[in-house]
Amino acid sequence: MKRTVYIFSALIIVLLLLFQISKYAIYTNDLTLEFTIAFVAIVFFFIGVLLNKKSSTKTQISxxxxxxxxxxxxxxxxxxxxxxxxxxxxxxxxxxxxxxxxxxxxxxxxxxxxxxxxxxxxxxxxxxxxxxxxxx
The missing domain is CATH 1.10.10.10 (Winged helix-like DNA-binding domain superfamily/Winged helix DNA-binding domain)
Incomplete structure:
Protein backbone atom coordinates (compact mmCIF):
# COMPACT_ATOMS: atom_id res chain seq x y z
CA MET A 1 0.00 0.00 0.00
CA LYS A 2 2.81 2.41 0.85
CA ARG A 3 4.45 1.71 -2.48
CA THR A 4 1.29 2.67 -4.36
CA VAL A 5 1.02 5.92 -2.41
CA TYR A 6 4.66 6.75 -3.17
CA ILE A 7 4.23 5.98 -6.88
CA PHE A 8 1.15 8.17 -7.22
CA SER A 9 2.76 10.94 -5.17
CA ALA A 10 5.75 10.86 -7.51
CA LEU A 11 3.44 10.97 -10.53
CA ILE A 12 1.63 14.01 -9.14
CA ILE A 13 4.94 15.78 -8.51
CA VAL A 14 6.12 14.99 -12.05
CA LEU A 15 2.82 16.26 -13.44
CA LEU A 16 3.15 19.51 -11.52
CA LEU A 17 6.74 19.93 -12.70
CA LEU A 18 5.71 19.30 -16.31
CA PHE A 19 3.00 21.94 -16.07
CA GLN A 20 5.34 24.48 -14.46
CA ILE A 21 8.03 23.89 -17.10
CA SER A 22 5.49 24.13 -19.90
CA LYS A 23 3.99 27.29 -18.39
CA TYR A 24 7.45 28.87 -18.23
CA ALA A 25 8.23 27.78 -21.79
CA ILE A 26 4.99 29.26 -23.09
CA TYR A 27 5.55 32.57 -21.28
CA THR A 28 9.02 32.89 -22.76
CA ASN A 29 7.69 31.92 -26.21
CA ASP A 30 10.01 28.93 -26.46
CA LEU A 31 7.19 26.43 -26.97
CA THR A 32 3.79 26.50 -28.55
CA LEU A 33 0.72 25.34 -26.67
CA GLU A 34 0.16 22.40 -29.03
CA PHE A 35 3.68 21.09 -28.51
CA THR A 36 3.31 21.29 -24.73
CA ILE A 37 0.02 19.40 -24.76
CA ALA A 38 1.48 16.75 -27.08
CA PHE A 39 4.53 16.34 -24.84
CA VAL A 40 2.42 15.89 -21.70
CA ALA A 41 0.16 13.41 -23.54
CA ILE A 42 3.16 11.34 -24.69
CA VAL A 43 4.64 11.27 -21.19
CA PHE A 44 1.36 10.05 -19.69
CA PHE A 45 0.90 7.52 -22.48
CA PHE A 46 4.22 5.88 -21.58
CA ILE A 47 3.43 6.01 -17.86
CA GLY A 48 0.10 4.29 -18.57
CA VAL A 49 1.80 1.61 -20.66
CA LEU A 50 4.34 0.92 -17.91
CA LEU A 51 1.67 0.73 -15.20
CA ASN A 52 -0.46 -1.57 -17.33
CA LYS A 53 2.50 -3.83 -18.02
CA LYS A 54 3.31 -4.13 -14.31
CA SER A 55 -0.30 -4.74 -13.27
CA SER A 56 -0.98 -7.37 -15.94
CA THR A 57 1.88 -9.64 -14.86
CA LYS A 58 0.15 -11.35 -11.96
CA THR A 59 1.49 -14.63 -10.72
CA GLN A 60 -1.09 -17.33 -10.35
CA ILE A 61 -0.73 -20.81 -8.96
CA SER A 62 -0.87 -23.38 -11.72
Whole structure:
Protein backbone atom coordinates (compact mmCIF):
# COMPACT_ATOMS: atom_id res chain seq x y z
CA MET A 1 0.00 0.00 0.00
CA LYS A 2 2.81 2.41 0.85
CA ARG A 3 4.45 1.71 -2.48
CA THR A 4 1.29 2.67 -4.36
CA VAL A 5 1.02 5.92 -2.41
CA TYR A 6 4.66 6.75 -3.17
CA ILE A 7 4.23 5.98 -6.88
CA PHE A 8 1.15 8.17 -7.22
CA SER A 9 2.76 10.94 -5.17
CA ALA A 10 5.75 10.86 -7.51
CA LEU A 11 3.44 10.97 -10.53
CA ILE A 12 1.63 14.01 -9.14
CA ILE A 13 4.94 15.78 -8.51
CA VAL A 14 6.12 14.99 -12.05
CA LEU A 15 2.82 16.26 -13.44
CA LEU A 16 3.15 19.51 -11.52
CA LEU A 17 6.74 19.93 -12.70
CA LEU A 18 5.71 19.30 -16.31
CA PHE A 19 3.00 21.94 -16.07
CA GLN A 20 5.34 24.48 -14.46
CA ILE A 21 8.03 23.89 -17.10
CA SER A 22 5.49 24.13 -19.90
CA LYS A 23 3.99 27.29 -18.39
CA TYR A 24 7.45 28.87 -18.23
CA ALA A 25 8.23 27.78 -21.79
CA ILE A 26 4.99 29.26 -23.09
CA TYR A 27 5.55 32.57 -21.28
CA THR A 28 9.02 32.89 -22.76
CA ASN A 29 7.69 31.92 -26.21
CA ASP A 30 10.01 28.93 -26.46
CA LEU A 31 7.19 26.43 -26.97
CA THR A 32 3.79 26.50 -28.55
CA LEU A 33 0.72 25.34 -26.67
CA GLU A 34 0.16 22.40 -29.03
CA PHE A 35 3.68 21.09 -28.51
CA THR A 36 3.31 21.29 -24.73
CA ILE A 37 0.02 19.40 -24.76
CA ALA A 38 1.48 16.75 -27.08
CA PHE A 39 4.53 16.34 -24.84
CA VAL A 40 2.42 15.89 -21.70
CA ALA A 41 0.16 13.41 -23.54
CA ILE A 42 3.16 11.34 -24.69
CA VAL A 43 4.64 11.27 -21.19
CA PHE A 44 1.36 10.05 -19.69
CA PHE A 45 0.90 7.52 -22.48
CA PHE A 46 4.22 5.88 -21.58
CA ILE A 47 3.43 6.01 -17.86
CA GLY A 48 0.10 4.29 -18.57
CA VAL A 49 1.80 1.61 -20.66
CA LEU A 50 4.34 0.92 -17.91
CA LEU A 51 1.67 0.73 -15.20
CA ASN A 52 -0.46 -1.57 -17.33
CA LYS A 53 2.50 -3.83 -18.02
CA LYS A 54 3.31 -4.13 -14.31
CA SER A 55 -0.30 -4.74 -13.27
CA SER A 56 -0.98 -7.37 -15.94
CA THR A 57 1.88 -9.64 -14.86
CA LYS A 58 0.15 -11.35 -11.96
CA THR A 59 1.49 -14.63 -10.72
CA GLN A 60 -1.09 -17.33 -10.35
CA ILE A 61 -0.73 -20.81 -8.96
CA SER A 62 -0.87 -23.38 -11.72
CA UNK A 63 -3.15 -26.39 -11.50
CA UNK A 64 -0.22 -28.59 -10.43
CA UNK A 65 0.53 -26.33 -7.43
CA UNK A 66 -2.98 -26.66 -5.98
CA UNK A 67 -3.04 -28.81 -2.84
CA UNK A 68 -5.65 -31.39 -3.84
CA UNK A 69 -5.48 -33.17 -0.49
CA UNK A 70 -6.39 -29.99 1.34
CA UNK A 71 -9.16 -29.38 -1.17
CA UNK A 72 -10.67 -32.79 -0.40
CA UNK A 73 -10.37 -32.37 3.37
CA UNK A 74 -12.37 -29.14 3.12
CA UNK A 75 -15.02 -31.08 1.18
CA UNK A 76 -15.59 -28.26 -1.30
CA UNK A 77 -17.86 -29.16 -4.17
CA UNK A 78 -16.73 -28.45 -7.72
CA UNK A 79 -19.19 -25.59 -8.00
CA UNK A 80 -18.06 -24.05 -4.70
CA UNK A 81 -14.48 -24.26 -5.90
CA UNK A 82 -15.46 -22.50 -9.14
CA UNK A 83 -17.18 -19.77 -7.13
CA UNK A 84 -14.10 -19.43 -4.92
CA UNK A 85 -11.86 -18.93 -7.96
CA UNK A 86 -14.24 -16.30 -9.34
CA UNK A 87 -14.31 -14.51 -5.99
CA UNK A 88 -10.51 -14.52 -6.04
CA UNK A 89 -10.57 -12.92 -9.48
CA UNK A 90 -12.63 -10.06 -8.02
CA UNK A 91 -16.09 -10.72 -9.41
CA UNK A 92 -19.28 -9.81 -7.58
CA UNK A 93 -22.07 -12.30 -6.88
CA UNK A 94 -24.06 -10.97 -9.83
CA UNK A 95 -21.10 -11.27 -12.20
CA UNK A 96 -20.34 -14.79 -10.99
CA UNK A 97 -23.98 -15.77 -11.49
CA UNK A 98 -23.92 -14.47 -15.06
CA UNK A 99 -20.63 -16.19 -15.82
CA UNK A 100 -21.69 -19.58 -14.39
CA UNK A 101 -25.31 -19.33 -15.63
CA UNK A 102 -26.77 -19.55 -12.12
CA UNK A 103 -29.04 -17.35 -10.07
CA UNK A 104 -27.60 -14.81 -7.70
CA UNK A 105 -29.25 -16.53 -4.72
CA UNK A 106 -27.48 -19.78 -5.64
CA UNK A 107 -24.16 -17.95 -5.68
CA UNK A 108 -24.96 -16.45 -2.28
CA UNK A 109 -25.58 -19.95 -0.95
CA UNK A 110 -22.25 -21.18 -2.34
CA UNK A 111 -20.46 -18.17 -0.88
CA UNK A 112 -21.97 -18.73 2.56
CA UNK A 113 -20.99 -22.43 2.35
CA UNK A 114 -17.46 -21.35 1.47
CA UNK A 115 -17.36 -19.03 4.48
CA UNK A 116 -18.35 -21.90 6.76
CA UNK A 117 -15.90 -24.37 5.26
CA UNK A 118 -13.01 -21.90 5.23
CA UNK A 119 -13.96 -20.45 8.63
CA UNK A 120 -14.09 -16.94 7.16
CA UNK A 121 -16.37 -13.98 7.74
CA UNK A 122 -15.61 -11.92 4.62
CA UNK A 123 -14.68 -12.55 1.01
CA UNK A 124 -11.18 -11.15 1.47
CA UNK A 125 -10.61 -13.37 4.46
CA UNK A 126 -11.81 -16.42 2.50
CA UNK A 127 -9.42 -15.59 -0.35
CA UNK A 128 -6.53 -15.12 2.07
CA UNK A 129 -7.26 -18.42 3.79
CA UNK A 130 -7.55 -20.23 0.45
CA UNK A 131 -4.22 -18.82 -0.67
CA UNK A 132 -2.58 -19.85 2.58
CA UNK A 133 -3.97 -23.36 2.09
CA UNK A 134 -2.75 -23.26 -1.53
CA UNK A 135 -6.09 -24.19 -3.02
CA UNK A 136 -6.26 -21.19 -5.36
Missing amino acids: QEDVDLKKLKTLSLSDREYEVLKEIASGLSNKEIAEKLFLTESTIKTHVSNLFVKLNAKRRTQAIRMAKEMRII
